[in-house]
Amino acid sequence: MSNAESIGQFEHVVLAAVLALDDAAYGVTIHAKVEQLITPKTVSLGAVYATLDRLEDKGLVRSWLSNPTPERGGRSKRHYRLEPAGERALRDATIAAKRICDDLERIWGGDVWTAGRRWKPVRQH
Amino acid sequence: MDRRPTLEARPPALIDRVVRLLVPVPCREHVVGDLWERYRSPTPFVVDALRTIPYVIASQVRRTSTFGGVVIQTFILTVTFVVGGGLRRAVPPVAAGLAALVLRDAYKRRVSVSAKQVAADVSVGLAAAIICESVLAFVWPALLLPWRSMIAWRSMIAFPLGFVMLFVLRLQNPGLGAHPRRFVSDAPLALDALTTEVRSFEGTRRRAMRIEAVTGLTLAVLLVVPLLFSTNWFIRIGWALMSAYGLYVAAVVTSRIAKPMPDGLDFDATTVFYRRELERHASSLETMWRWYFLPGTPGMVFIMIGGAVAAAERGRPMWPALTVMIASVVLVATVGHTGTRNTARKLRLRIDTLTRGRNDGPAEP
Numbered sequence: 001m002s003n004a005e006s007i008g009q010f011e012h013v014v015l016a017a018v019l020a021l022d023d024a025a026y027g028v029t030i031h032a033k034v035e036q037l038i039t040p041k042t043v044s045l046g047a048v049y050a051t052l053d054r055l056e057d058k059g060l061v062r063s064w065l066s067n068p069t070p071e072r073g074g075r076s077k078r079h080y081r082l083e084p085a086g087e088r089a090l091r092d093a094t095i096a097a098k099r100i101c102d103d104l105e106r107i108w109g110g111d112v113w114t115a116g117r118r119w120k121p122v123r124q125h
Numbered sequence: 126m127d128r129r130p131t132l133e134a135r136p137p138a139l140i141d142r143v144v145r146l147l148v149p150v151p152c153r154e155h156v157v158g159d160l161w162e163r164y165r166s167p168t169p170f171v172v173d174a175l176r177t178i179p180y181v182i183a184s185q186v187r188r189t190s191t192f193g194g195v196v197i198q199t200f201i202l203t204v205t206f207v208v209g210g211g212l213r214r215a216v217p218p219v220a221a222g223l224a225a226l227v228l229r230d231a232y233k234r235r236v237s238v239s240a241k242q243v244a245a246d247v248s249v250g251l252a253a254a255i256i257c258e259s260v261l262a263f264v265w266p267a268l269l270l271p272w273r274s275m276i277a278w279r280s281m282i283a284f285p286l287g288f289v290m291l292f293v294l295r296l297q298n299p300g301l302g303a304h305p306r307r308f309v310s311d312a313p314l315a316l317d318a319l320t321t322e323v324r325s326f327e328g329t330r331r332r333a334m335r336i337e338a339v340t341g342l343t344l345a346v347l348l349v350v351p352l353l354f355s356t357n358w359f360i361r362i363g364w365a366l367m368s369a370y371g372l373y374v375a376a377v378v379t380s381r382i383a384k385p386m387p388d389g390l391d392f393d394a395t396t397v398f399y400r401r402e403l404e405r406h407a408s409s410l411e412t413m414w415r416w417y418f419l420p421g422t423p424g425m426v427f428i429m430i431g432g433a434v435a436a437a438e439r440g441r442p443m444w445p446a447l448t449v450m451i452a453s454v455v456l457v458a459t460v461g462h463t464g465t466r467n468t469a470r471k472l473r474l475r476i477d478t479l480t481r482g483r484n485d486g487p488a489e490p
Contacts, residue, residue, distance in 0.1 A: 027159040045159065045173065046180025049152070053184040059474075065154065073135065075158030 005058050005089045012097070013037050014051045015090040018061055018080050026066070026077040027052075052080060060086030136161065136170050144174045149185040150234045156181055185231040193464030194301030196456070198291065199223055205287025206254075209280045210270035217261055217268055218254035225253030226291075236300040238329065243295045251288055297336045299329055301464075312478050316392045323386055323399045330406065334382045338375040345371030357438075359431030366424030373420055381409065400479050407472040410465040418458055425454055 007015065017033035018025045031048045035041075055061045062083055065076040082090070105113075136144070141157075148156045160177065164170050202222050206215035229249045237243045261269050274280055295301065313319040345368045352364035383405065386398050429450045433443035 027155060028162050044176040044180065045163070046177035049156065049177070050180045050184040053188060057188065069158075071162060072158035073141075073161045075161065076154050077158060078152075078155035 005060060005085060007055075007058075007060070007089050007093050010043075010047070011051055011055060011060075012090065012093040014048060014055065015060065015082065015086055015093075018052075019082050019087070019090060023079070025080045030080065055086065056080075058085075059083060060089055134164055136164055137167055140167060140171060140174075144178070147174075147178050148181060149232045152181055152185065182228075182231060186227055189230040189233075189236075189300070190227050191301055191464060191467065193460045193467070194298070195223070195227065196460045197294065197301075197464075198226060200457075201287055201290050201294070202250075202254075205283050206270065208283035209275050214268055214270050217257050218270065221257035222250040222254040226250040230300075237295065238299050238325070240296060243292055243299075246295060247288055247292045250291065293336055293340070297333045312481070316395065319392065319395050319399065320386075323395060323402075326399070326402070327383070327385055331382060334378050337378045341371045341373075341375035341378065343371075345369070345375065355431070356435050357431050359427050359434055361431075363424050363427030363429075363431055366427060367421070370421045370424055374417070377416060396479055400476055403472050403476050403479070407469045407476065410469040410472070413465045414458075414462050418461060422454075425450075429454075 013034055014030065017030050017037060021029050021033055027045065027049060030052070031043070031045045034043055034048055052061065052063070056063055060083055061080045063078050063080050066079055068074045068076050135141070141161075144160065145153060145157055156177065160170065160174055163173055199219065202219040203212075203215060206218050209215070226246065226249065229246050233246075237246050258269060313322055348364050348368040348371060352361055352368060355361040355364060383402060386395070386402075390398060429447060432450060433447045436443040436446050
């Protein structure tokens with residue numbers, strides 16, 4: 001059994017965004033990627049920062065400042081990268097999510113992947 | 126979609142200045158930069174900033190404040206202001222002072238270490254309480270601390286004493302247990318950086334121990350006064366035990382002051398020395414309930430029993446006073462234990478980092 005740090009659903013999304021963006025992962029791009037992943041929901045940039053801070057404190061991501069760029073008023077970007085512990089936590093959370101999806105697919109059928117479907121819960125007797 | 130604005134697209138200077146002021150200093154560089162990068166026109170910029178900044182402040186407060194630190198400061202401020210006008214009237218200055226202290230910690234670039242920096246932090250809390258009272262005088266005079274009790278002798282003692290206690294508490298525990306992330310997770314890469322960190326750790330620890338020892342001695346002397354004027358033998362024995370406990374704390378803490386690191390050690394020897402000192406400190410914190418808190422309990426128990434007996438002799442119910450005393454002791458013990466355990470956990474993480482050795486990965490410029 002893995003002893004990776006447990007993460008919440010939003011932390012899961014943010015870790016996935018950081019992994020997907022690789023070297024281009026910083027506040028603005030992570031926020032855009034997160035919004036893309038959780039469509040149609042939206043999220044504020046501040047919520048992404050707060051989650052990144054929390055993940056950094058847990059030792060799941062690390063950050064560093066880049067060189068200043070003119071389009072940002074001469075300010076630096078804070079880049080993020082997954083730590084090995086972050087990759088482990090992301091993998092564990094994804095496996096758990098996959099298991100949930102498989103179970104729901106078995107109960108609800110193939111329509112589980114249809115976006116915007118109005119769900120009618122199947123009652124188990 | 127190309128999100129990059131033209132060089133001319135920049136927020137109005139006044140709005141930009143206000144936003145910069147509102148964002149805490151440690152994250153100002155990248156947060157303001159990101160907001161600039163998303164800039165399209167003034168109104169969405171303001172909306173974006175207003176949606177972002179509260180989260181950034183809250184996150185920074187979480188990083189720079191600890192539960193134990195906030196509870197202890199609330200306790201000290203409450204006792205300080207309750208003397209001046211009761212619990213209800215004490216709420217506004219306590220809340221204002223505490224909010225100012227917590228926000229001051231969140232907006233600072235570094236943890237305050239020197240006496241001057243700590244005095245400045247405490248002054249901010251005091252100023253916030255005074256401003257709060259000044260505003261209340263105009264908007265809600267019923268909640269104002271009454272000036273008659275403010276100039277009473279007990280208030281004249283309680284106010285300075287409360288803020289001196291805050292000063293000593295913060296001087297003894299820089300950051301009140303909130304270690305910066307970099308301290309926990311980044312190992313120094315060069316001998317100079319490591320030596321500086323070790324010297325800073327030693328200096329802070331030595332100062333904390335000395336403050337603790339002096340406080341123990343002072344309490345041992347001061348507690349003789351209630352010992353002489355107590356109403357019954359239970360309370361007298363209690364104060365005598367507490368006075369002896371003050372001497373015990375002073376002696377034990379003095380014996381635990383570590384010798385400074387010898388000069389001229391190489392990187393590996395310095396790491397070994399530092400790791401051993403951190404290990405010693407972590408283990409001392411983990412067992413603190415046993416060697417620090419437990420010896421103080423007999424005195425407290427005697428005082429509580431004595432207080433209950435004195436109340437019964439005067440025909441008053443003993444339970445309210447006893448409940449308040451027990452609750453206070455349990456609260457202080459719980460907060461103390463939680464705080465020391467968290468600090469020890471962070472020190473263990475630090476020790477792990479040093480054991481892993483030099484970090485790989487990108488370095489900050």
